Amino acid sequence: MTSRADDDQRLDRETGRGLAHELVERLKEQILAGQMEPGQKLPTEASLVAEFGVSRTVVREAISRLQAAGLVETFQGRGSFVLALPETEGFAVGAERVRTHRDVLDMIDFRIGVESEAAGLAAERRTDVQLKAVERALRDLTRVGEKPSGAVEADFEFHRRIALASGNRFYADLLASLGPMMIMLPRTRLEPAYTVSDATHLTRVSLEHENVYLAIARGDGPAARAAMRLHLANSRARLQQD
Amino acid sequence: MTSRADDDQRLDRETGRGLAHELVERLKEQILAGQMEPGQKLPTEASLVAEFGVSRTVVREAISRLQAAGLVETFQGRGSFVLALPETEGFAVGAERVRTHRDVLDMIDFRIGVESEAAGLAAERRTDVQLKAVERALRDLTRVGEKPSGAVEADFEFHRRIALASGNRFYADLLASLGPMMIMLPRTRLEPAYTVSDATHLTRVSLEHENVYLAIARGDGPAARAAMRLHLANSRARLQQD
């Protein structure tokens, strides 16, 4: 059973465009045709070598180009995984380039810098009207506990209101340009025991949000910075657990 | 003569993202910076191997990704050639209209949040190559003491290198999209006894920059955050004194 009928997959050199280019086309076709679900693991390089009858050099170049195209992500020692397709679900923001696992973690590190300072400024300079808006967003956020749909938007609205309360249009503009996708979860290795149904986990997050609000409400800048940093650092840890 | 002067081009493995990826960044930087005219021939693979001290495997993967990105085109037996240069994307932070006095102060508050965290991450995650780049920018910055022209660019370059050293592309992209005008001084009420010729003032600023660099060099994240925050807060105070 070593190989007889598998060989119809073999690539030959007659294309003129290069073997790697042809292999890219084959794999891209499979991915875009939906035959490979996002998060699913690609065959190992050795398997592709055997399947298509080319050298590992060609396979590696092909995968490298798929990475550059944002279709797969590769982890040393684990393998390559299919990413989500350029999804067009209302997230009409220029920053839909947050796809890979690393991007998600980097985005949270980015938000730590931006949002903790914004929260601090909000605590120190907010108006009462702005505080009311933050409070309202927090209420909406806690209310959507069981409904997963809309949770991302509510979460984003809470953070956006805080940026607005900073009174600094640069923080507000930046968060607006990021949009709700900044909350986005990693596409690869999703669901494993990270469902929102975990009650303990949910009350934790709620408390983190409330701590941020309370610090802003009483005008405590340092506490607001710390609370926001803690909230995002915890979020990062929750995503990184693997 | 194993080590010559060219070796400051060498890549090392500490990036966490792969040698090929790093080489892509270097080449892309050169191309997008306009240092390579469209139609111009890229160095041969052998040259790149010698110049960057990596294997041909890495060089080929890097060039392959540049092809996928549409930046170069290669012909067997002839070489790779630079194509056109499209795309200028970034964050939609309206940095073009930073004119009023308040805008300038807000911009510094914004940079406090962004850059202090970027400096902290840089201290914790920098590679030696990235540190070298920061050091070089600092040297260039201190050297332009008497020449006012180019001082803004040198200052910006120093801050930009730190953002790059954070290893987080969001910080790097944001600073790049802000551009050198983020250093910009208030249009109104400038000159009054606040010229750069003030020697005391100049050594103060130099010391602030050096403190940031030293903290990053020794890997002290909290100190780097504090040093950057201090530097920007002092800058804010220097501008606000009126």
Add this chain to the structure above:
DNA sequence: AGCGGGATAGTTGTCATACAACTTCTATAG
């Protein structure tokens, strides 16, 4: 001199092998 033609060197494309670095699984000792 001018022209053709082929040798020759230079460049990219592919293959094969080996080892390093990292991850996952498994089995063994406690």
Add this chain to the structure above:
DNA sequence: CTATAGAAGTTGTATGACAACTATCCCGCT
């Protein structure tokens, strides 16, 4: 049952070799 060490699997990099293609130059011929 846990924890630790070890083995096995997978990707990252280096190296050498040869094939395929291109550009150039030299040499003999007309």
